[in-house]
Structures are given as C-alpha cells and as structure tokens.
Amino acid sequence: MAQEPTIDVEIKSRTVASNLTQEQVQRIASAFGEQRVWFATPPVREGEAATPDDRWELVGDKPHLGHLATGRANVYLAQGHSTLVRPLIFADGFGYGPSDLDAFWRRGNAPYDTGVPGLLDQLRTMGIDVVLLGFDQRQTYIQANAAVAVACVLRALAARRGACPLVVGGVSLGGLITRYALARMESERVDHQTVKYFSYDTPHLGAWIPLVLQQLAYLHESLHPRRDGAGQAELIRSPAAQQLLWGWVESACHSGLVTASPLRRDFLHDLRKVGWFPMRPYKLGLANGTGDGRGPDLPPGTPVLDLGKGPLQLVARIQPELGELRNIGAIGFGEPVWTSATSYVAAFDGAPGGTLDTFGMVADAMGIPIEDRFRAGCFVPSISAIALARDPLQWQSDLYADLRRLPKDETFLDAFCCDTGNHPHGGVSKALAEWFVRQLAGW
Incomplete structure (x- = not known):
C-alpha cells in the first residue's frame, strides 16, 4: 500500500515568534526582504502592445x-x-x-x-x-x-x-x-x-509550488504582517491557488498529511x-x-536558498524524492527554531514541465545569490x-x-x-x- 505524502514541522514553542527575541524576529523578517505577494509574476513590460479595435x-x-x-x-x-x-x-x-x-x-x-x-x-x-x-x-x-x-x-x-x-x-x-x-x-x-x-x-x-516556499510565505507574513495591502501568502491562500495545487499548505506550522484543499x-x-x-x-x-x-537539472534535496554562516541560518531545499522525514527547510540561531521535512513526496521541482521562477523570485526578494539553474522549477508538469x-x-x-x-x-x-x-x-x-x-x- 502506497504511503500518503506528509509534512512534518518542528518548532520549539507554540509559534516561531514565541521562541524568539524581538531582535531575532526582526532579523528573520528583514532577511525575507520585500513585502509583496509571493509567486505573483511581474507583467511583461518590454515590447509593443497592439491597440485593440x-x-x-x-x-x-x-x-x-x-x-x-x-x-x-x-x-x-x-x-x-x-x-x-x-x-x-x-x-x-x-x-x-x-x-x-x-x-x-x-x-x-x-x-x-x-x-x-x-x-x-x-x-x-x-x-x-x-x-x-x-x-x-x-x-x-x-x-x-x-x-x-x-x-x-x-x-x-x-x-x-x-x-x-x-x-x-x-x-x-x-x-x-x-x-x-x-x-x-x-x-x-x-x-x-x-x-x-x-x-x-x-x-x-494540478500544479506545484514548493511546499517549503509556501511555508516561508506564511512564516514571513506572520512575523512581519503588512498593514497596507495583501500579505506575502495572499496568492497561496487564494481560491485559485487552492483549486489548482496538488499539495496546498495552510500555514507555516502545519504538520500531517499533505492533501488538496477542500476547494x-x-x-x-x-x-x-x-x-x-x-x-x-x-x-x-x-x-x-x-x-x-x-526535467530541469534540479537534484532532489539540494540547498538552494542559503543565508550561509552567521547569526541567522535559513535554508530551503529542492523537493527531495520520496523517503521519510527528508528535510526541506530550516531556520535557526545556532540551533533550529523551525524545521520542515516531508515524507513520500515526489521530486516535483525537477519534473518535466512548464517552469516558474519560484526559488528565483524568493531569492531576489531576500537578496540572496542563487545559481541560474536553480531559479526555476516545475510549475505545471507535462x-x-x-x-x-x-x-x-x-x-x-x-x-x-x-x-x-x-x-x-x-x-x-x-x-x-x-x-x-x-x-x-x-x-x-x-x-x-x-x-x-x-x-x-x-x-
């Protein structure tokens, strides 16, 4: 019998923020960079547009x-x-x-x-x-x-x-x-x-947006909520996203089965x-x-977003291939305050399909360098x-x-x-x- 896909989140307290000082919360929020709706691709501005009749x-x-x-x-x-x-x-x-x-x-x-x-x-x-x-x-x-x-x-x-x-x-x-x-x-x-x-x-x-990036959008929003517009996870929580994604995450701290939204x-x-x-x-x-x-050259489990060594450590990985409790991301100060792992989830990021600049958009918002080959992963599998x-x-x-x-x-x-x-x-x-x-x- 096939095992059902799951996601397991470990935090030190009831919420990430409750385990951190205000300075650490601000450091994480600042590391996430721009406050805008994640995964909303910018419109094409180059070139001429015909005048409609x-x-x-x-x-x-x-x-x-x-x-x-x-x-x-x-x-x-x-x-x-x-x-x-x-x-x-x-x-x-x-x-x-x-x-x-x-x-x-x-x-x-x-x-x-x-x-x-x-x-x-x-x-x-x-x-x-x-x-x-x-x-x-x-x-x-x-x-x-x-x-x-x-x-x-x-x-x-x-x-x-x-x-x-x-x-x-x-x-x-x-x-x-x-x-x-x-x-x-x-x-x-x-x-x-x-x-x-x-x-x-x-x-x-169905379509795919990396589970770890969905989680980070919610986490950023919870630590640094916007007061003048839509939050970072607004597109992820929208009806359209819920209706098209195979695996939809409702919060940064959700643990258990990864299933389709009821919508x-x-x-x-x-x-x-x-x-x-x-x-x-x-x-x-x-x-x-x-x-x-x-598919694209995206080895499962590869760290893509990585702040490197310093007071704050933040890592997000290419979706691993199946297995149990395969780490997809972590945030910490010396020791992790939030980690996420998946079990029995296929390597969607590297599947053949139309690509979306998911990791690249997040890296740009955070000001983190990223290799060109890791910027985009599969969004709509062939x-x-x-x-x-x-x-x-x-x-x-x-x-x-x-x-x-x-x-x-x-x-x-x-x-x-x-x-x-x-x-x-x-x-x-x-x-x-x-x-x-x-x-x-x-x-």
Whole structure:
C-alpha cells in the first residue's frame, strides 16, 4: 500500500515568534526582504502592445458562492476585417489581481524566431480575430471567472458576422476556466458554437509550488504582517491557488498529511457535474515542458536558498524524492527554531514541465545569490498540461513518463504538443507556435 505524502514541522514553542527575541524576529523578517505577494509574476513590460479595435466590459452570467466575477476583453481584428468574423478567445491565467491585457499581448506575441511575426500577429494574418480575455480578480474561484468566460463567448457570438464557429481556450489557469465554461454551457444546453478548445500549459491534473516556499510565505507574513495591502501568502491562500495545487499548505506550522484543499475537491466535483471536459470541440493541449521524461537539472534535496554562516541560518531545499522525514527547510540561531521535512513526496521541482521562477523570485526578494539553474522549477508538469488520463486528486507517480508514444486513450485531449525543452510557463516557443498554427489552418 502506497504511503500518503506528509509534512512534518518542528518548532520549539507554540509559534516561531514565541521562541524568539524581538531582535531575532526582526532579523528573520528583514532577511525575507520585500513585502509583496509571493509567486505573483511581474507583467511583461518590454515590447509593443497592439491597440485593440474594441474593448468589452464583462460581468459573469451567474455568481459562485455569492461572488459575481467581472472582467474585460480586448478585441484585435484580423487584417481586412471591420468586425468579428473568426473569433479566437484566449483567456488569461494564474496570477494576483486584475489581468493586464497589454502585458498579455506582449507575452503572447513575443518574438520566438528571427524574422517571424509573433504568434498573435500570425493569427491575425491568417484571418483570425483575437479576443484576449482578462479577469478583474485572477485569484478568485475558477467557477466565478468561468462565468465571465461564458459572458465573453456569448458576446463574441452576438458580435460575430456570419456563422464561423469559435476557437476558445486559455493559458495556464485560463485553460481550466474556459474548459469549465464550455462544459457548463453544454450541460445547460447553451450552444457555444465552439469548434476547437485549446489549453496552453494548463494544470489539468494540478500544479506545484514548493511546499517549503509556501511555508516561508506564511512564516514571513506572520512575523512581519503588512498593514497596507495583501500579505506575502495572499496568492497561496487564494481560491485559485487552492483549486489548482496538488499539495496546498495552510500555514507555516502545519504538520500531517499533505492533501488538496477542500476547494480543489469541490471544484473537481463541480467539473465532473458539468461533464469533465466539453464534448463538442476538438481539444488541443500545449505543454511548455518536454515529453521525453527529462526535467530541469534540479537534484532532489539540494540547498538552494542559503543565508550561509552567521547569526541567522535559513535554508530551503529542492523537493527531495520520496523517503521519510527528508528535510526541506530550516531556520535557526545556532540551533533550529523551525524545521520542515516531508515524507513520500515526489521530486516535483525537477519534473518535466512548464517552469516558474519560484526559488528565483524568493531569492531576489531576500537578496540572496542563487545559481541560474536553480531559479526555476516545475510549475505545471507535462503530464498535467497534456491531461494524462489520471485522477487529479491523486499524487502522480507518472511525473517523469515518456509521453512521445502515448496511446490516444491515455489523454483526455484529442491532440497535444510538448515543447523541445522545459521552458517558462506560458511562454511562446517555436515548436508550440508552429504546431498551434498548423492546428488552426483550415478552420
């Protein structure tokens, strides 16, 4: 019988702070550096953003748990079009706060090959009208933002001239939002008129943020709480993070089983109720990670964040591979005042997949030098992005599977493409862009 993943935290007193002097508390808080929301990637500021031909203000067609979400969309018409004819809706993904649609354009249209237009410009040249969909609270419930996606689909159908079907999808969490939206519309017998659905590095099975970094975000927040805005752990505790993470930590001192949040269980239950995936569209998946089973060079258990020798010692490690009571982090003054260890947790950080600059962002905030190869680890494993036919609530044993000859019935998608390397989550590469363009040719 497989052992269940656990996390074990040892502190000298009821809380970390109660075992420290005020000077030591301040020293730890200062070592953590900037007070900002951790794991919220900064928007892309370099490059030009196209001017939209239209802007839509959107309100979800129904609330979720009393929350009615809102959003907006920028419409970029294809060359020669004066109105929508062939709409492709591209939804924004995981993050904190409102979507920045100009930054979303820059990321989606970033040059990936010399002399080749960006992906979004290519689509417009092909006669495709691009609709970038954003959300006012990216961190809220998937079901709530899915209602905004439904409103966007209905708006596109109302504005479209002619009867060309839609293509609908999204990057990162945007792929889950649109997946739920289309499936919900089908379950309610609402005709979404969508011929193809796509997900771009979407965590269909789940996503990963290192457990030790989740813990440190809570610890920093408890020792040095913000009074003028969101705390360091605000994104981690958000509904969206709870709904997508395999292992979610609710505090710096949590010990016991590492499980999915109840919000994740509720979301997957709701997703099953509406049909799991939309059935009518042809389903495409793009993965920013490789499909050959080879992940980034992140040896399990390696110390990555290390203040070195001094009055304060702080260490955070790459997630070890399974085993019992494998240390992932410690803080102390001569002797540890807080330590954390995991048992039976797989080496997620080094799995093939789209990467997130998790350790790098924390190191930069703390002013700690870090080797470039340790900055980013796996965020969306390739098996998750290609929707391997597995139970999303289970901790996956197939993280390093070779997906190159995967039988068709082993994925919930109709077709997928993995990248040639393990590249940044949501980034556009030559391999993925060319495959996506080919899939849309003839639509």
